[in-house]
Amino acid sequence: MKIAISGKGGVGKTLLASMLSKIFAESGYSVIAIDADPDSNLAANLGFPQAEEITPISEMKELVEERTGAKPGKTEIYFKLNPKVDDLPEKYCREHNGIKLMVMGQVKRGGSGCYCPENVLLQALVNHLLLARNEVVILDMEAGIEHLGRGTARAVDKLIVVVEPGRRSLETACRIGKLAQDIGLQNVAVVGNKIRSKSEKEFLISNLPGFEFLSFIPYDQAIVDADLANLPILDSSQRIMAAVKDIYQALLPTAEAPVTN
């Protein structure tokens, strides 16, 4: 079971990724959660201790150099385009509450040289996780599907695009839908988040014709308050958790039987 989650910044991708990870793990599945959005913090949402101190793969300079043959930050001309990565999940996954986590980090752009080696390593790692692992893989992405390609599209059981009642999030969803089509990814579904009223729900449905809606998650101030009070996010809203459990149930028909940890 491979689930990729995308959508505009701020719509709640990481919340959905962390809640789905928790539900799959508690249901007996072996889960690898992948933080591929440098503008979020999946580790913190999952309650990992010292979440800020986890070194992302892209910042492991020696590893990048060892596997690609290119020194990060230098404009190297030759490096390996197919670095060895199959041992990396075991070496660099953190584990907490039965959920394995990999933090991919940012591919730096511009200014100080060509950083492609990190990119090549991350890409190979995501490919490996999607194509060659038996776990439930939950990929929390940026506002795009840069981590996916024609080669991995068939491995993704569901690309969930999160939207909120706001036009910009719909534009991002349409852009993602087109990118998905371009790489042959068919299994795209939308989740509407932060829904305050029936009219907001209808707004999303009427403005995204042609998209399958998987579910709607209500707005709940309790989750904002828990965040401000520094309380665990995942336990702060039963209403939201119930809605995400519905999403889990909807995803299940495509899931394999639980893999024993």
Add this chain to the structure above:
Amino acid sequence: MKIAISGKGGVGKTLLASMLSKIFAESGYSVIAIDADPDSNLAANLGFPQAEEITPISEMKELVEERTGAKPGKTEIYFKLNPKVDDLPEKYCREHNGIKLMVMGQVKRGGSGCYCPENVLLQALVNHLLLARNEVVILDMEAGIEHLGRGTARAVDKLIVVVEPGRRSLETACRIGKLAQDIGLQNVAVVGNKIRSKSEKEFLISNLPGFEFLSFIPYDQAIVDADLANLPILDSSQRIMAAVKDIYQALLPTAEAPVTN
């Protein structure tokens, strides 16, 4: 006057960028607004007609090839690292309501080769706009400051980091603050957005020690409703516009006298 705006996805960077652009333009300044966040739509916020149809610079394949000597999408080994860009603002700015707009677009990463030529062109263009232009330049960025470097840090009169009441936006602000320090950018200030209560304001202040707060913008459902009803965002909330005018006033001491259009 060069203003760069950053912050976590969804906090309201584009709203602030568009309102500031409008206020500067209405005050007689010549304004170039730069959309450097592919996950937003500054053109739509500014009311440009057919905002979705503007081709971003990074997707102008012939231009990228002409200026850098490298074909986008190909793993070219040699290309110009200092492409000519000083004629591009005149050629590729759109104008609406007295505001010039450049849409930079996305630097694609991974999957299908090395896309550095687009990146080099965008970088050179941003450098030019910050270092060699007399207009008020308002740069709407992603959740980072990838478009800035040591060479442009001194040209930025103010880097505004937008935050909202939520811990993830504070983490992003701290990360941006560190990146700014790394490149010697001193003029960093925070704007708190979507403020619903005094306690939310205090939450932001107490959790961002060492940051200068420029202003606070209240939450106003009117702006969400206007967006859903497809009405002009910029005219939808007098409360928010008044708060952004305060920010404009606070920025003014560093601004040059208006440049006649």
